[in-house]
Amino acid sequence: MADKRTVVVVEDEDAIRRGIVDALRSAGYEPVEAADGQVGLAEAQRAGVDLVLLDLLLPKLDGFDVLEQLRVTRPSLPVIILSARGSEDDRVRGLRGGADDYVVKPFSARELLARVHAVLRRSPERPEPVLRIRVAEKEVDCGRREICLNNGQRIALSEMEAGILQQLAAHAGRVVSREELLSSVWGIRDGVVETRAIDMHITRLRQKLRGDGPDDEPEWIVTVRGKGYMLGPEAVTVTDDGAVEG
Ligand code: CA
Numbered sequence: 001m002a003d004k005r006t007v008v009v010v011e012d013e014d015a016i017r018r019g020i021v022d023a024l025r026s027a028g029y030e031p032v033e034a035a036d037g038q039v040g041l042a043e044a045q046r047a048g049v050d051l052v053l054l055d056l057l058l059p060k061l062d063g064f065d066v067l068e069q070l071r072v073t074r075p076s077l078p079v080i081i082l083s084a085r086g087s088e089d090d091r092v093r094g095l096r097g098g099a100d101d102y103v104v105k106p107f108s109a110r111e112l113l114a115r116v117h118a119v120l121r122r123s124p125e126r127p128e129p130v131l132r133i134r135v136a137e138k139e140v141d142c143g144r145r146e147i148c149l150n151n152g153q154r155i156a157l158s159e160m161e162a163g164i165l166q167q168l169a170a171h172a173g174r175v176v177s178r179e180e181l182l183s184s185v186w187g188i189r190d191g192v193v194e195t196r197a198i199d200m201h202i203t204r205l206r207q208k209l210r211g212d213g214p215d216d217e218p219e220w221i222v223t224v225r226g227k228g229y230m231l232g233p234e235a236v237t238v239t240d241d242g243a244v245e246g
Pocket of ligand 1: 012013056057058
């Protein structure tokens with residue numbers, strides 16, 4: 001992983017909070033501690049925070065209030081609620097309030113880390129980087145920026161081509177607009193590079209991916225008229241934990 005994910009732990013019980021912090025740290029996350037709701041809200045609103053673990057019964061500001069206020073400023077920041085109160089009401093209230101998941105105490109470190117990992121993977125803010133993408137017999141190695149053919153041959157991709165493919169793969173299952181590609185791959189938000197340039201890169205990328213493969217090879221990139229592009233439905237992506245999503 002290129003940089004550590006920051007996780008704010010809002011929990012007033014010292015022993016539980018320390019346990020969570022240790023587990024996160026040993027799993028490669030950067031934990032930030034908060035022992036009450038007010039500090040928790042302030043920490044969660046800082047730039048660079050990737051996820052919040054939020055207890056419900058907290059001094060100063062309760063977990064539901066933290067969640068409500070957080071949703072105003074950071075609507076898509078992933079939040080997992082931690083609570084001893086495993087009642088249906090709390091669960092529903094938390095999820096309605098915009099929590100992404102819910103873990104009932106007592107939980108094991110392993111269970112918590114699995115939830116953290118799963119929620120971060122779905123996070124629209126900073127999706128896990130896709131390392132490899134496979135369609136039929138071909139694979140793209142995003143790190144090396146190469147198309148790997150079955151016969152061992154490798155074809156280099158440009159930085160832009162690999163960036164486009166990685167961006168589409170990170171949002172597999174939905175359309176990515178040209179404007180989104182511009183800002184994420186080129187880092188431009190004000191149209192200095194025309195969106196037409198993207199179409200040209202996509203055309204070249206498709207030609208490279210297709211190569212001299214069979215005519216019935218599934219599409220790597222699907223054009224969605226008037227909206228943008230999306231990763232072909234047959235493509236399989238692999239993230240850094242080795243998990244495969246079809
Ligand atoms: Ca508590």
